[in-house]
Amino acid sequence: MTKLKKRFIAGARCPKCNAQDSIMLFMQNGVETIECSDCGHTQTQGSDAQQKSAGGDLIGVFKPE
Numbered sequence: 001m002t003k004l005k006k007r008f009i010a011g012a013r014c015p016k017c018n019a020q021d022s023i024m025l026f027m028q029n030g031v032e033t034i035e036c037s038d039c040g041h042t043q044t045q046g047s048d049a050q051q052k053s054a055g056g057d058l059i060g061v062f063k064p065e
């Protein structure tokens with residue numbers, strides 16, 4: 001099993017349950033993935049977003065609606 005390195009993203013809000021500070025970011029199969037520790041919702045983002053920013057505003061891609 002590959003041990004996934006997850007880190008919480010301060011201020012991020014889950015697009016599904018709207019829980020704040022519950023979003024973890026980790027790499028899954030080379031794709032940046034977020035997971036809500038509250039409801040278990042996961043979401044991946046495209047490679048273009050990875051090129052745009054290496055950190056900081058990365059979570060801004062995930063909008064509730």
Ligand SMILES: [Zn+2]
Pocket residue numbers: 014015016017018019022036037038039040041
């Ligand atoms: Zn959630």
